[in-house]
Amino acid sequence: MKLLLGVDVGGTKIGVGLGDSSGKILGSSYRDNRDTDPNEMLPWIVSEANRLTAEAGVKVSDVAAFGISAPFPADAARGIMVRPPNNPHWRNVAILDYLRDNLKIDGCFENDANCGALAEWFFGAGRGCKDFIYLTMSTGIGGGIIASGNLVRGGKTLSAGELGHICIELNGRQCSCGMKGCYEAYCGGRAIANRMAQELKDQPDSMIMKLAAEPGKPDMRTLEAAYRANDPYAVALWQEMSLRNAQAIGLFINAFNPQRIVLGTLAWAVGDIFIDPILKELPRFCWKELLDVCEIVPSELKRDISSYAGIAAALNYLKENGKI
Ligand SMILES: [Zn+2]
Numbered sequence: 001m002k003l004l005l006g007v008d009v010g011g012t013k014i015g016v017g018l019g020d021s022s023g024k025i026l027g028s029s030y031r032d033n034r035d036t037d038p039n040e041m042l043p044w045i046v047s048e049a050n051r052l053t054a055e056a057g058v059k060v061s062d063v064a065a066f067g068i069s070a071p072f073p074a075d076a077a078r079g080i081m082v083r084p085p086n087n088p089h090w091r092n093v094a095i096l097d098y099l100r101d102n103l104k105i106d107g108c109f110e111n112d113a114n115c116g117a118l119a120e121w122f123f124g125a126g127r128g129c130k131d132f133i134y135l136t137m138s139t140g141i142g143g144g145i146i147a148s149g150n151l152v153r154g155g156k157t158l159s160a161g162e163l164g165h166i167c168i169e170l171n172g173r174q175c176s177c178g179m180k181g182c183y184e185a186y187c188g189g190r191a192i193a194n195r196m197a198q199e200l201k202d203q204p205d206s207m208i209m210k211l212a213a214e215p216g217k218p219d220m221r222t223l224e225a226a227y228r229a230n231d232p233y234a235v236a237l238w239q240e241m242s243l244r245n246a247q248a249i250g251l252f253i254n255a256f257n258p259q260r261i262v263l264g265t266l267a268w269a270v271g272d273i274f275i276d277p278i279l280k281e282l283p284r285f286c287w288k289e290l291l292d293v294c295e296i297v298p299s300e301l302k303r304d305i306s307s308y309a310g311i312a313a314a315l316n317y318l319k320e321n322g323k324i
Contacts, residue, residue: 001022003026004019004067005049005063006308007066007099008309009090010033010086010112013030014031016052025311027056029051033087042095049066060105061105063105066105067107067109067310067316068313071084079094079096081093109313113136114151114153114161115312116134117146117151119301119305120300120305124308125260125262126260129260130149131147132262133145133163133252133258134261134264135164135249136264137189138189139190140164140188143252145161151320164188165184172186186240186241187241187248189219192237197218201216207229211225228273242277246280246281246285249278250285253282253290254285257293259293259295261296261297263297263299279296
């Protein structure tokens with residue numbers, strides 16, 4: 001059994017967790033990360049690592065490795081957070097070197113979608129698979145690919161797995177990344193919310209606008225409620241979303257022949273009405289032989305996935321370096 005430290009740097013929260021290689025969480029600590037200064041947060045990570053290990057009756061030097069889960073854009077090879085989209089004061093923060101120097105143990109830096117894939121692979125719905133894909137399915141769509149028993153990182157910029165930004169429509173909907181027709185522009189939670197607000201802005205009496213928790217700002221929860229109530233606009237949008245999800249997932253099935261595809265946030269929050277329509281459309285987008293051997297399932301770790309993200313990255317680091 002190896003002790004592992006996980007550091008999860010999110011847009012709204014930052015967390016430190018102590019766990020072991022069996023997936024047991026021994027302690028964790030979270031705090032708000034909105035509008036924070038990294039010069040304050042980096043020492044906090046170190047002090048929490050010291051506190052959590054002391055409370056568990058061990059020392060930081062007993063920990064085999066730490067793993068950092070961080071959003072892109074980042075310089076993953078050097079462990080530098082370059083320009084995280086939701087943390088305006090975090091610019092070119094060399095977090096990997098800082099933690100190596102201050103914790104005096106080895107560790108790694110991984111993008112958050114890859115960490116999600118590693119967490120499901122080691123501790124969740126991807127256990128036992130040699131070939132498996134994880135899709136975040138949240139405000140945006142991130143992906144992580146495990147192929148032949150290894151995390152796929154790609155070449156120099158280590159950016160493989162940007163599955164939300166494959167183009168599925170020529171000259172299609174504008175994506176926040178700058179391209180047009182990305183998968184995320186059709187199925188990402190933020191893109192769908194913006195689309196509803198735009199298309200229904202002159203229809204305050206529509207069911208979606210009436211159900212919106214915040215006036216004029218419907219979200220995925222609003223769409224789900226209106227879809228369940230058979231609102232025609234919601235039903236049409238839901239069917240389009242399901243078709244686009246099937247189109248993209250079909251591409252991944254033919255490209256990677258995975259045993260399992262694990263879907264994050266929306267899939268477990270919404271339930272069967274999210275996955276079932278995708279399964280119905282999938283035969284149009286991939287070969288039957290590959291579809292027959294691929295399961296599409298929701299995340300097992302659900303909202304706890306962030307607690308496992310950094311710990312899973314640390315465990316994978318040990319695995320890649322032949323230490324487990
Ligand atoms: Zn895009």
